[in-house]
Amino acid sequence: MMGGPPLAITGGRVICPASGHDAIATLVVRDRRIAGIGNDAPPSDAQVIDATGLVVAPGLIDAGVFRADAAAANAGGITRMILMPDQSPPLDDPALVAFAQGSGKPDVWVHPLAAATRGLKGIELAEIGLAHAAGAIGVATGREAIADARVMQRLLAYAHGHGLVVVTHAEDRALAAGAVATEGEYATRMGLPAAPAFAEALAIIRDCRLAEATGARLHIRQVTTAEGLAAVRAAQGRGVDVTAGITPAHLLLNDMAVSGFRSFARLSPPLRSERDRLAAIAGVRDGTICILASGHDPQSQEDKRQPFADARAGMAGAETLLALGLGLVRDGVLSLPAMVALVSTNPARRFGLVAGTLQLGAPADLVIFDEHAPWRIDGDKFHGAGNTPFNGLPTAGRVRMTIKGGDVVWRA
Amino acid sequence: MARAPSHPALADGAHPFPHAHLLGIAQLKPWEICFLLDEAEQWVEMNRGASKHDDRLQGLTQINAFFENSTRTLLSFEIAGKRLGADVVNLGVSGSSVKKGETLLDTALTLNAMHPDMIVIRHAASGAVQLISEKVDCPVLNAGDGRHEHPTQALLDALTIRRRKGRIAGLTVAICGDILHSRVARSNFMLLAALGAQVRAVAPPTLLPAGLDGFSVQSFTSMDDGLANADVVMMLRLQTERMEGAYVPSPREYFRFYGLTEARLAKAAPDVLVMHPGPMNRGVEIDGAIADDIARSAVTEQVEMGVAVRMACLDVLTRRRRGIKDWA
Numbered sequence: 001m002m003g004g005p006p007l008a009i010t011g012g013r014v015i016c017p018a019s020g021h022d023a024i025a026t027l028v029v030r031d032r033r034i035a036g037i038g039n040d041a042p043p044s045d046a047q048v049i050d051a052t053g054l055v056v057a058p059g060l061i062d063a064g065v066f067r068a069d070a071a072a073a074n075a076g077g078i079t080r081m082i083l084m085p086d087q088s089p090p091l092d093d094p095a096l097v098a099f100a101q102g103s104g105k106p107d108v109w110v111h112p113l114a115a116a117t118r119g120l121k122g123i124e125l126a127e128i129g130l131a132h133a134a135g136a137i138g139v140a141t142g143r144e145a146i147a148d149a150r151v152m153q154r155l156l157a158y159a160h161g162h163g164l165v166v167v168t169h170a171e172d173r174a175l176a177a178g179a180v181a182t183e184g185e186y187a188t189r190m191g192l193p194a195a196p197a198f199a200e201a202l203a204i205i206r207d208c209r210l211a212e213a214t215g216a217r218l219h220i221r222q223v224t225t226a227e228g229l230a231a232v233r234a235a236q237g238r239g240v241d242v243t244a245g246i247t248p249a250h251l252l253l254n255d256m257a258v259s260g261f262r263s264f265a266r267l268s269p270p271l272r273s274e275r276d277r278l279a280a281i282a283g284v285r286d287g288t289i290c291i292l293a294s295g296h297d298p299q300s301q302e303d304k305r306q307p308f309a310d311a312r313a314g315m316a317g318a319e320t321l322l323a324l325g326l327g328l329v330r331d332g333v334l335s336l337p338a339m340v341a342l343v344s345t346n347p348a349r350r351f352g353l354v355a356g357t358l359q360l361g362a363p364a365d366l367v368i369f370d371e372h373a374p375w376r377i378d379g380d381k382f383h384g385a386g387n388t389p390f391n392g393l394p395t396a397g398r399v400r401m402t403i404k405g406g407d408v409v410w411r412a
Numbered sequence: 413m414a415r416a417p418s419h420p421a422l423a424d425g426a427h428p429f430p431h432a433h434l435l436g437i438a439q440l441k442p443w444e445i446c447f448l449l450d451e452a453e454q455w456v457e458m459n460r461g462a463s464k465h466d467d468r469l470q471g472l473t474q475i476n477a478f479f480e481n482s483t484r485t486l487l488s489f490e491i492a493g494k495r496l497g498a499d500v501v502n503l504g505v506s507g508s509s510v511k512k513g514e515t516l517l518d519t520a521l522t523l524n525a526m527h528p529d530m531i532v533i534r535h536a537a538s539g540a541v542q543l544i545s546e547k548v549d550c551p552v553l554n555a556g557d558g559r560h561e562h563p564t565q566a567l568l569d570a571l572t573i574r575r576r577k578g579r580i581a582g583l584t585v586a587i588c589g590d591i592l593h594s595r596v597a598r599s600n601f602m603l604l605a606a607l608g609a610q611v612r613a614v615a616p617p618t619l620l621p622a623g624l625d626g627f628s629v630q631s632f633t634s635m636d637d638g639l640a641n642a643d644v645v646m647m648l649r650l651q652t653e654r655m656e657g658a659y660v661p662s663p664r665e666y667f668r669f670y671g672l673t674e675a676r677l678a679k680a681a682p683d684v685l686v687m688h689p690g691p692m693n694r695g696v697e698i699d700g701a702i703a704d705d706i707a708r709s710a711v712t713e714q715v716e717m718g719v720a721v722r723m724a725c726l727d728v729l730t731r732r733r734r735g736i737k738d739w740a
Contacts, residue, residue: 184623187623188598190560191560192558196622305543306543307535308539309538
């Protein structure tokens with residue numbers, strides 16, 4: 001589109017958490033970049049998009065997906081996905097990282113996290129520096145934590161040397177081994193192997209202490225318990241560079257969702273008690289949790305239509321991230337700009353991406369959505385696998401248009 | 413049946429069993445449990461007679477699909493079906509195509525295509541039996557799924573207690589041993605509490621699951637405290653691999669603190685009834701002499717009641733398809 005006609009999005013509520021802009025304005029895109037926000041009449045040669053009654057915001061940055069489904073992402077207003085290294089094969093090689101980085105273009109940009117250890121086995125460090133040079137924006141331990149504290153310590157120290165954020169999964173490996181549910185009455189009633197909820201806090205306390213000792217930057221992809229959040233707050237209070245994320249599932253569902261052996265609610269970490277769910281919402285409200293991600297990890301029918309403990313963990317989340325996030329706004333947990341920050345500006349800042357902002361010259365990654373449009377979540381209509389524990393849930397907030405680098409990649 | 417129903421709701425016209433399957437005790441109302449127990453009584457009598465045969469399931473096919481090893485329960489279901497005239501087919505683990513990589517649901521659909529009239533399933537995964545029941549067109553009986561439920565075991569235990577003690581309400585029942593991994597314990601907790609017993613769970617802390625308060629079950633880690641004045645002591649089997657340091661240091665240490673001995677049993681009520689779902693580990697969880705004392709031990713009677721209870725379940729669950737009046 002270089003040199004092509006500019007794009008003018010008129011009449012919408014333009015929200016940019018990075019600059020604090022939140023007002024009805026016209027947003028102009030030229031040469032794939034943001035060229036202006038204001039109340040001037042659109043340029044005479046511009047292609048005009050009427051966004052009256054809609055919200056115009058930075059495209060969503062989904063921090064920590066397991067599958068970079070471009071179609072699902074665009075339908076969900078996502079313009080960048082931060083890809084977990086749990087691919088087949090795992091992203092423990094610079095060439096694999098480079099390939100993954102190009103896999104979504106042009107519709108969605110994929111920012112890979114390199115595997116922290118070879119084969120994600122948690123034993124030997126992978127070539128983190130070379131992976132960084134090949135395009136990795138951070139390193140991740142994968143679906144599981146690193147069991148060995150010595151390996152974790154070296155990983156944090158080494159990654160810090162390359163300036164990379166380390167993304168961890170917070171479940172003590174020994175306590176969580178074989179568990180598919182959180183210990184409590186529901187797990188006992190259903191006879192499911194369960195781990196205590198404090199398996200999360202135990203992992204967080206260890207990793208935060210190691211981050212403190214090494215000066216490393218740590219991002220805990222999902223913090224889902226009251227005790228885990230307390231551990232994060234304590235570490236942040238000591239000056240540890242640690243951030244916390246979560247997915248909508250742990251904010252909206254508790255361990256009762258597992259009743260009837262619904263394998264769509266088999267997630268990792270497992271769903272928690274109502275008390276922990278409420279604590280997670282409080283963590284979002286007070287800013288302890290600063291990143292909301294979809295955890296997009298769709299599974300095939302074969303992998304889900306199994307007895308609960310045999311079913312694979314994970315859900316399709318990309319297409320419901322925005323609507324479920326907007327639920328936090330409707331419930332009064334967050335303002336709309338704060339919610340937009342949680343799914344764009346904050347992950348961009350944490351991972352050093354020039355994105356999640358509408359400042360002049362920034363890439364024109366945009367989502368235009370109707371904050372209040374009601375719809376019912378229907379997994380059968382998803383792009384790709386549709387296993388979601390939210391199937392059938394009435395919600396509100398629909399993506400009307402997704403723009404990636406100035407190109408309209410989705411329209412509804 | 414000339415006997416009066418044992419639950420007032422049945423006399424008041426409650427539907428005695430409005431379920432398509434028997435997946436667990438959790439779904440059952442107290443009077444539905446009582447109805448199954450009442451129905452089983454006639455089969456106890458017939459099974460003790462010279463001619464042990466009834467033709468009510470004639471022409472019906474019963475598949476016993478056991479994805480987990482079992483001798484006793486499988487035999488019990490097979491005899492129950494045959495005594496009611498059903499054509500009984502057993503599918504054992506070794507003969508199953510599950511080992512060849514077929515998914516559980518494909519196996520379920522394969523079985524279903526053979527037009528069985530009832531399927532009895534045992535599976536190592538909690539919830540597996542429910543999953544199959546959602547995909548087949550005939551009644552499914554849960555013969556044990558993972559750590560979840562084993563409803564016919566709880567029913568036969570209840571029948572045994574009721575016949576020996578004349579009631580269940582008000583009795584104190586101590587369930588002792590590996591509660592954590594036991595589907596028998598879970599089904600019994602729910603059944604006995606539903607019928608008004610005081611239920612206790614007695615186990616080392618490593619074998620007690622979380623959240624037992626929600627079952628109205630009292631937990632004890634001391635055998636002496638847990639057995640105090642108990643009317644019924646139900647021992648559970650502890651698997652060998654769990655006694656070698658994983659949950660309990662050794663069999664001898666387990667027997668020392670949690671084995672059922674004469675001295676320990678003396679803490680219970682004088683007319684205490686001792687039960688065990690079998691197979692027993694003599695000298696590990698129960699002293700052999702106690703198990704053999706027919707005045708106190710109901711172990712063989714439990715096996716006998718098992719056949720009767722399973723006959724009742726097979727009969728009741730197939731009434732709709734047999735076109736029995738009022739079971740439309």
